[in-house]
Amino acid sequence: MTALxxxxxxxxxxxxxxxxxxxxxxxxxxxxKSAVRRLRRDxxxxxxxVIVVVFLVVAAFAPFLAPRDPLAQTLLSEIRPGxxxxxxxxxxxGVDNLGRDLLSRLIWGSRQSLLIGVVATVLGVIVGxxxxxxxxAFGGWVDSVVMRFVDIVxxxxxxxxxxxxxxxxxxxxxxxxxxxxxxxxxxxxxxxRGSMLGQRRSDYAVAAxxxxxxxxxxxxxxVLPNSLSPVIVxxxxxxxxxxxxxxxxxxxxxxxxxLARPEWGAMLASAQGFxxxxxxxxxxxxxCIIIVALGFTLLGEALREAxxxxxxx
Amino acid sequence: MSSVLGxxxxxxxxxxDDLAVTFTRRGEKSTRxxxxxxxxxxxxxxxxxxGESGCGKSVTSLAVMGLxxxxxxxxxxxxxxxxxxxxxxxxxxLRSLRGADMAMVFQDPLSSLNPTVRIGTQVTEVLxxxxxxxxxxxxxxxxxLLDRVGIPDPRRxxxxxxxxxxxxxxxxxxxxxALACSPRLLIADEPTTALDVTIQAQxxxxxxxxxxxxxxxxxxxxxxxxVVAGLCDRVHVMYAGKIIETADRHDLFxxxxxxxxxxLLASVPRLDTGRGTPLTPIRGSARDTIPWEQGxxxxxxxxNAQDDCLTEVSGSxxxxxxxxxxxxxRCRHPLTYPQAPAGATALGGAR
Numbered sequence: 001m002t003a004l005x006x007x008x009x010x011x012x013x014x015x016x017x018x019x020x021x022x023x024x025x026x027x028x029x030x031x032x033k034s035a036v037r038r039l040r041r042d043x044x045x046x047x048x049x050v051i052v053v054v055f056l057v058v059a060a061f062a063p064f065l066a067p068r069d070p071l072a073q074t075l076l077s078e079i080r081p082g083x084x085x086x087x088x089x090x091x092x093x094g095v096d097n098l099g100r101d102l103l104s105r106l107i108w109g110s111r112q113s114l115l116i117g118v119v120a121t122v123l124g125v126i127v128g129x130x131x132x133x134x135x136x137a138f139g140g141w142v143d144s145v146v147m148r149f150v151d152i153v154x155x156x157x158x159x160x161x162x163x164x165x166x167x168x169x170x171x172x173x174x175x176x177x178x179x180x181x182x183x184x185x186x187x188x189x190x191x192x193r194g195s196m197l198g199q200r201r202s203d204y205a206v207a208a209x210x211x212x213x214x215x216x217x218x219x220x221x222x223v224l225p226n227s228l229s230p231v232i233v234x235x236x237x238x239x240x241x242x243x244x245x246x247x248x249x250x251x252x253x254x255x256x257x258x259l260a261r262p263e264w265g266a267m268l269a270s271a272q273g274f275x276x277x278x279x280x281x282x283x284x285x286x287x288c289i290i291i292v293a294l295g296f297t298l299l300g301e302a303l304r305e306a307x308x309x310x311x312x313x
Numbered sequence: 314m315s316s317v318l319g320x321x322x323x324x325x326x327x328x329x330d331d332l333a334v335t336f337t338r339r340g341e342k343s344t345r346x347x348x349x350x351x352x353x354x355x356x357x358x359x360x361x362x363x364g365e366s367g368c369g370k371s372v373t374s375l376a377v378m379g380l381x382x383x384x385x386x387x388x389x390x391x392x393x394x395x396x397x398x399x400x401x402x403x404x405x406x407l408r409s410l411r412g413a414d415m416a417m418v419f420q421d422p423l424s425s426l427n428p429t430v431r432i433g434t435q436v437t438e439v440l441x442x443x444x445x446x447x448x449x450x451x452x453x454x455x456x457x458l459l460d461r462v463g464i465p466d467p468r469r470x471x472x473x474x475x476x477x478x479x480x481x482x483x484x485x486x487x488x489x490x491a492l493a494c495s496p497r498l499l500i501a502d503e504p505t506t507a508l509d510v511t512i513q514a515q516x517x518x519x520x521x522x523x524x525x526x527x528x529x530x531x532x533x534x535x536x537x538x539x540v541v542a543g544l545c546d547r548v549h550v551m552y553a554g555k556i557i558e559t560a561d562r563h564d565l566f567x568x569x570x571x572x573x574x575x576x577l578l579a580s581v582p583r584l585d586t587g588r589g590t591p592l593t594p595i596r597g598s599a600r601d602t603i604p605w606e607q608g609x610x611x612x613x614x615x616x617n618a619q620d621d622c623l624t625e626v627s628g629s630x631x632x633x634x635x636x637x638x639x640x641x642x643r644c645r646h647p648l649t650y651p652q653a654p655a656g657a658t659a660l661g662g663a664r
Binding site: 202209214 | 378380382408409410411412413416417419421424425426427428429430438439442443487490491493
């Protein structure tokens with residue numbers, strides 16, 4: 001009887017000690033950390049992340065990965081009227097109409113497409129967030145003015161807007177980035193403003209106010225961090241849109257005029273003429289655009305689930 | 314149990330006089346949430362504002378703290394803190410008082426803490442805002458504060474996020490934040506509603522100790538009569554935006570005069586009645602009121618109501634009148650007592 005009691009007591013002590021160890025030293029688990037943990041268990045997130053990382057690596061190491069010079073017209077001697085681009089011996093994906101290695105051009109093209117997409121989105125996020133904070137933090141007439149401005153920008157179709165801006169700023173890659181960024185600004189401004197307005201009357205904001213915390217500290221220290229998750233999600237999704245839009249503008253001939261920088265949209269445009277005889281020339285760059293956009297979209301959707309408390313398991 | 318620093322004779326910390334809050338919305342009839350409320354709290358004293366949901370208790374507390382939004386809300390009357398008028402005071406002045414001299418504890422401890430910020434940061438923030446301290450000193454002080462409100466292993470808790478704390482610990486942390494600068498007035502808006510019963514008792518105990526230790530004036534807002542019985546010196550019962558009965562705690566439990574107060578006390582489930590005995594609720598719901606201008610707002614639900622309760626009498630609303638020493642009453646046909654109702658005192662002493 002007592003022996004049994006002893007055994008049981010020892011067992012309980014052991015369990016208690018172990019329980020103590022587990023909680024010991026765990027420290028603070030922030031929402032970011034637990035979101036990352038959830039992402040790592042989500043297959044969709046992993047697929048998205050792998051696609052994105054592969055493309056980023058390819059873009060970063062393009063000079064080492066490309067088998068040939070993307071500009072060299074190796075088959076110059078053979079190019080004459082009637083030359084048919086396409087598969088050639090020694091060229092994994094064939095050559096384009098000017099006899100340049102398609103694979104190398106795709107690899108170098110990833111640089112330009114990702115760069116434009118990322119820079120444009122970052123610009124859009126920064127300006128959009130600034131406007132959103134302005135509207136969300138001050139409210140009142142500041143909010144009205146900022147939001148009407150944003151509504152005006154939003155009412156113009158984004159491609160039309162981007163075309164007008166790149167025409168206005170001249171044809172170079174910076175104009176392209178700014179043009180795409182401008183179309184992204186309203187999305188982020190609205191999103192952040194809405195999310196901040198929702199958080200501003202939340203219990204913890206009122207509680208912080210009741211403790212006499214100054215307004216700037218409440219806005220930047222409390223309301224803003226809690227309003228960011230939809231913006232992060234939208235930024236990831238917007239990267240996909242930005243890359244597609246960059247390709248679209250290049251396709252329309254509004255892209256970077258510098259031919260030394262291959263770009264997927266421009267490649268699509270030049271493949272147009274051969275669509276009936278050599279569709280693969282258009283298919284490869286199109287696939288690149290689709291896959292990279294898909295990668296960012298999957299990652300964005302997974303992020304949305306990881307950051308949204310309603311999805312939490 | 315009552316005051317330590319001088320009792321009700323000393324100058325009140327907070328005097329609320331004829332406070333009224335009206336919510337206006339374009340195209341809609343305005344709502345008068347608080348209607349001519351007056352009360353005062355002395356240092357070391359605890360008063361209770363009691364009433365069911367929607368009677369204006371929380372709006373009263375927010376109005377006192379100056380936390381109501383400025384748009385669409387009309388606040389009139391007078392709120393004096395240490396003799397200083399707060400209605401119409403500048404934001405700057407209110408902000409320097411809040412957290413430092415007057416503080417508030419809210420109902421839901423989870424949503425009142427910022428989920429993305431460490432507990433430590435949230436506690437030190439208050440200290441840095443109101444007291445001249447280095448970050449290091451503030452962190453030391455924060456750990457001491459958490460220790461004082463009974464959070465074990467405070468240094469580790471400072472590094473944690475609100476979701477890692479239990480409900481009771483979160484409320485303790487919020488109380489620690491409210492008490493960080495030793496305020497003279499603490500308003501607790503249903504601080505135990507979101508907690509389970511054992512934790513409730515601990516939190517109430519903690520609040521009572523703090524009031525006794527520091528001489529803080531405490532305004533306890535609650536719908537829980539058990540809380541009132543355990544904590545409050547004086548009780549104001551509110552209904553439809555007005556105070557309808559004011560009494561000493563013992564008097565209120567022994568001889569409620571307003572039929573509404575009587576109904577509240579009777580509706581508390583009791584252990585000593587037989588199994589299967591139905592509970593005695595108050596008829597109807599808080600929506601079944603008539604405007605005070607047309608009679609007594611509680612009349613439609615009142616068992617004592619007579620014809621003159623439902624009609625305007627001599628062009629004035631039912632007044633809040635003297636009803637014996639320390640008592641005030643707003644009722645034309647109050648409950649009367651040949652002798653104390655059996656059980657009412659037993660209820661008062663139960664908690």
